[in-house]
Amino acid sequence: MAMVNGDASSSYAAASPEPLKRVLVTGGAGYIGSHIVLTxxxxxxxxxxxxxNYHNSFPAALTRLNEIAQAALPENATNQEKDSAAVDSHTCDLTNPAQVRAVFEKYGKGGIWGVIHVAAxxxxGESTEVPLTYYLNNVSATVCLLQTMSEFDCVRFVYSSSATVYGTPPIIPIPESTRLKADSPYGKSKIMSETIIQDLCQAEPDRWRAISLRYFNPAGAxxxxxxxxxxxxxxxxxxxxLAHMAVGRVKDPKLRVFGDDYPTPDGTCxxxxxxxxDLAKGHLLALEALAPDSKVFDSCSDPARYKAYNLGKGKGMxxxxxxxxxxxxxxYDYKCEVVGRRxxxxxxxxxxxxxxxxxxGFKAPQNLETMxxxxxxxxQKNPDGYGAE
Known part of the structure; x- marks a missing residue:
């Protein structure tokens, strides 16, 4: 087809990039949260x-995340690319509804595209000693977060759950269809939260989309x-x-091994x-599965747009x-002492x-040696962790 002068260039002009989607990550400065943020x-x-709220994390992690992301930008990075490398950080306690609401108010209705809820x-062991603390922080805070999200038309949710929801499972390896029967208040708090999320998706199937990710044991850095x-x-x-023992932060002469009489190859858990x-990339895949054109929920047995997935390698150690x-x-030459079961x-x-x-499309290819x-x-590079900053 003949083109009038100028028409060809305008027809094939590069489309402007899609605006950045805001994603709120709770516990973004923590171990798992920081690696999700970077991904x-x-x-x-x-x-x-x-x-x-930095209960078990350090603000320095966010500073370093920005450094890593900015260093990876191309020389001719656009303003939007530069914006994507900088984290908006808020000090916020999820058990305080006013603080949670203040964060959402900053961005307005529809201003946050989705939430990855990691903080917990x-x-x-600790959960068996202070169960109420765990139920308040892990369950009540999740309810508060979901209520605020709903008010601000933010209805895409990725939840950090745990393999502890399975308790002592009847089948190994564990499929997602395994009955949920946790043995600790921590595990029970995860089951409660999963149930609440699923109930919300059942109640409002045309609004909510949610995925629970049942972590196994993340490792490495x-x-x-x-x-x-x-x-x-x-x-x-x-x-x-073990890392703290090798670097000298934990001075114990021996590692206490809790039981060596389990029905496993060497008797230890x-x-x-x-x-x-690899775990962090699983969150990105789950987040993308919440998009309107995703086919992930097509196989759901009812109208609720909710699913749960295991994130693990499928290989026990x-x-x-x-x-x-x-x-x-x-x-480092670790010495071990077997003590009673925990x-x-x-x-x-x-x-x-x-x-x-x-x-x-999840994969976890990296091996134990790499971890x-x-x-x-x-x-080795951070013998005192972030605490030295």
């Missing part, structure tokens, strides 16, 4: 809004070593505890570890195998991740 920044499609207390896991106080999880960056992998990564622990939590692979290497890289 969103790297797409240059989202503007991240972080809310955190997460220690199985961003390969830059600039962000990683830095729990306040003594680490409650195995890998950061088995867990499914996946790299935190025992406590003693983890210790050996960290010994190889750090060169209340709330279950023998084996290994995921069946087939559903997330098939429907979300331990990246964790040790973070710990």
């Amino acid at each position: 969103l920044q790297e797409t240059r499609k989202y503007k991240v809004v972080s809310v955190d 207390y997460k220690s199985v 961003h390969p830059s070593g600039l962000i990683g896991e830095d729990p306040r106080g003594r680490p409650g999880n195995l890998l950061p505890l 088995v867990r499914d570890y996946l790299h935190v960056m 025992s406590v003693l195998q983890i210790v050996e992998a960290m010994r190889n990564a750090t060169g 209340r709330g622990d279950v023998p084996d939590l290994t995921a069946d991740p087939a559903l997330a692979e098939a429907e979300l 331990c290497r990246d964790l040790w890289n973070w710990q």
